[in-house]
Amino acid sequence: MSDSLLQIDNVTVSFQGFKALDSVSFSLAPGSMRTIIGPNGAGKSTLMDTIIGRVRPVSGRILYKGSDITRLPEYEVVRRGICRKFQTPGILPTLTVEENIIVAAKRHRAWFKALRTHITAAECDRVEEILDLIVLREKRRMLAAHLAHGAKQWLEIGMVVASDAELLLLDEPAAGMTHQEREKTANLIKRLIGRCAFVVIDHDMDFVEQLNAPVSVLHMGRILCEGTIDEVRSNSQVKSVYLGRSLEAEADYAQA
Amino acid sequence: MARLERIAYPAALVLLLLAPVYLGAYNLALLGRFLAMGILAMGIALVWGHAGILPLGQGLFFGLGAYGIAMHLKLVALAPGEIPDFMQWNGLDALPWLWVPFKSGVIALVGALVVPSALAVALGWLLFRRRVGGVYFAIITQAMVLAATTFIISQQPYTGGFNGLTDFSSAFGFSLIDQRTQVGLYVVTVLLLALLFFTARWLLSTQFGKLLRAIRDGENRVRFLGYDPAPYKVAIFAVGALMAAIAGLLFTLNIGVISPAMIGVVPSIEMVVWVAVGGRESLSGAVLGTLLVNFGKDKVSSSFPDLWLYLIGAMFVLVVTVLPEGLAGIARLLTSEPREESRKTLVVPVILPADEPAKNSKSRSA
Numbered sequence: 231m232s233d234s235l236l237q238i239d240n241v242t243v244s245f246q247g248f249k250a251l252d253s254v255s256f257s258l259a260p261g262s263m264r265t266i267i268g269p270n271g272a273g274k275s276t277l278m279d280t281i282i283g284r285v286r287p288v289s290g291r292i293l294y295k296g297s298d299i300t301r302l303p304e305y306e307v308v309r310r311g312i313c314r315k316f317q318t319p320g321i322l323p324t325l326t327v328e329e330n331i332i333v334a335a336k337r338h339r340a341w342f343k344a345l346r347t348h349i350t351a352a353e354c355d356r357v358e359e360i361l362d363l364i365v366l367r368e369k370r371r372m373l374a375a376h377l378a379h380g381a382k383q384w385l386e387i388g389m390v391v392a393s394d395a396e397l398l399l400l401d402e403p404a405a406g407m408t409h410q411e412r413e414k415t416a417n418l419i420k421r422l423i424g425r426c427a428f429v430v431i432d433h434d435m436d437f438v439e440q441l442n443a444p445v446s447v448l449h450m451g452r453i454l455c456e457g458t459i460d461e462v463r464s465n466s467q468v469k470s471v472y473l474g475r476s477l478e479a480e481a482d483y484a485q486a
Numbered sequence: 487m488a489r490l491e492r493i494a495y496p497a498a499l500v501l502l503l504l505a506p507v508y509l510g511a512y513n514l515a516l517l518g519r520f521l522a523m524g525i526l527a528m529g530i531a532l533v534w535g536h537a538g539i540l541p542l543g544q545g546l547f548f549g550l551g552a553y554g555i556a557m558h559l560k561l562v563a564l565a566p567g568e569i570p571d572f573m574q575w576n577g578l579d580a581l582p583w584l585w586v587p588f589k590s591g592v593i594a595l596v597g598a599l600v601v602p603s604a605l606a607v608a609l610g611w612l613l614f615r616r617r618v619g620g621v622y623f624a625i626i627t628q629a630m631v632l633a634a635t636t637f638i639i640s641q642q643p644y645t646g647g648f649n650g651l652t653d654f655s656s657a658f659g660f661s662l663i664d665q666r667t668q669v670g671l672y673v674v675t676v677l678l679l680a681l682l683f684f685t686a687r688w689l690l691s692t693q694f695g696k697l698l699r700a701i702r703d704g705e706n707r708v709r710f711l712g713y714d715p716a717p718y719k720v721a722i723f724a725v726g727a728l729m730a731a732i733a734g735l736l737f738t739l740n741i742g743v744i745s746p747a748m749i750g751v752v753p754s755i756e757m758v759v760w761v762a763v764g765g766r767e768s769l770s771g772a773v774l775g776t777l778l779v780n781f782g783k784d785k786v787s788s789s790f791p792d793l794w795l796y797l798i799g800a801m802f803v804l805v806v807t808v809l810p811e812g813l814a815g816i817a818r819l820l821t822s823e824p825r826e827e828s829r830k831t832l833v834v835p836v837i838l839p840a841d842e843p844a845k846n847s848k849s850r851s852a
Contacts, residue, residue: 322708339711
């Protein structure tokens with residue numbers, strides 16, 4: 231128990247009586263990954279909002295490295311080492327690719343420490359490393375707004391990695407990507423496992439399968455089942471609420 | 487563009503410093519006054535253009551700087567034991583305690599700069615910490631300036647009321663009627679403008695400047711990278727207030743009068759229009775816009791006094807709809823260096839909702 235990086239303990243989130251999360255618990259070891267799938271409205275994004283401090287639970291608590299972070303302000307949660315990638319690319323459009331990573335990589339985040347034109351050597355090394363990692367070195371001077379959609383997502387993944395977080399929350403990192411881009415994204419994430427821990431949410435089964443990590447299925451704010459992707463796929467409850475529905479949809483689509 | 491700047495800025499500085507040689511006393515006085523306002527406009531360019539905070543109450547900080555120095559000038563003009571004329575008319579027989587420190591020129595100067603900056607820090611701290619932004623922030627600053635002018639007008643025995651403060655004779659030992667003092671003031675204004683221009687440029691080139699733009703374009707993203715955006719906003723808002731106060735101080739010295747009508751709601755909005763016309767992200771554009779609009783106002787309103795408000799309204803509409811980058815945008819087009827990040831429309835924070843990335847998880851269906 232004590233060696234887990236993140237521990238979610240019976241967390242319930244209620245929006246005006248509607249339980250977006252209902253007694254959700256799970257834990258995550260350092261450097262490991264958990265993927266969370268579920269249909270729209272299942273509470274996946276709410277779960278991330280709750281971990282990062284954007285939404286406050288009505289009951290339950292969240293422990294990070296053994297200390298309670300449930301009621302900390304967002305930036306404080308981030309400073310403890312949790313970083314989140316949003317679903318729509320959350321890059322800084324009027325800064326260059328390189329400047330985006332610099333903003334993320336900076337260790338001193340107070341305004342009076344930002345009154346300088348240069349960054350430290352350590353920060354510089356980190357920026358170079360990230361540029362290689364996300365393969366955007368040759369676009370470093372390009373404005374982030376001008377990147378293609380996929381590249382924006384990688385840039386944002388690069389940014390959360392640059393923030394030196396030990397736990398990364400990725401909210402549909404492959405949303406809106408082509409098949410090859412998804413594969414590239416999955417490989418990027420897999421290369422980073424061990425260096426940091428991940429919670430990845432998505433509803434694309436194939437993408438989750440590529441990540442090859444334990445899966446939790448979230449439905450109506452509750453964790454329906456947990457296991458490998460194959461176990462989850464063969465679970466009859468899951469089939470009926472999630473996979474079945476999308477299979478039906480696929481069947482409809484095939485007929486049409 | 488960079489090479490052009492290396493020639494253009496020193497040339498502009500020389501041209502401005504030589505103005506007393508080729509401009510008559512009347513136009514020199516106007517230029518000096520408008521250049522002082524240019525300092526305020528650069529402050530708005532920083533706060534609005536780079537940090538995305540629309541300040542609709544810069545007249546407040548401008549007024550505090552102006553009144554600070556005006557109170558001193560008023561006291562200097564008195565014989566020993568005398569109190570200002572308007573106080574006598576309103577039945578006061580002793581100098582109110584608030585006025586006493588302003589007998590000292592140093593205290594008046596420091597106060598005229600420190601009080602507005604401190605007020606901006608306090609206001610910014612209260613509002614930005616609570617994440618008040620956009621239209622709410624703009625309205626609150628507007629309300630503050632309205633409250634300040636109402637207060638000044640209602641407290642006539644202590645403030646000079648609607649008529650404001652005027653009839654100054656000398657400042658720091660220099661006679662204000664002397665033309666040489668006017669030239670000296672003009673030169674000081676130009677040098678301060680230049681100093682603050684380059685300081686602001688340096689500020690924008692630092693990591694702080696980049697973070698301002700980052701916060702403007704993605705406050706939540708920056709917050710979720712572990713930054714607290716509030717202190718950044720407070721700091722730049724205070725810088726804008728300080729620049730407005732410096733402008734108020736110079737303006738009063740240049741023109742010799744300050745009244746509530748010069749700092750109220752309408753002047754505060756006009757200040758934003760100067761910057762919109764010049765190009766809100768450009769420091770030199772802000773100064774040029776200030777000069778252009780104000781000289782225009784001087785020429786137009788002397789021949790057609792009723793027309794001016796319509797004209798300034800039309801100018802604002804024109805800039806918002808077709809010239810989002812103002813004069814600076816035209817300059818960029820002419821030097822055929824299209825700016826990569828140029829946006830299609832002027833981003834007026836007033837009509838933008840607070841950014842909320844990734845809140846709709848329904849953008850893609852299963």
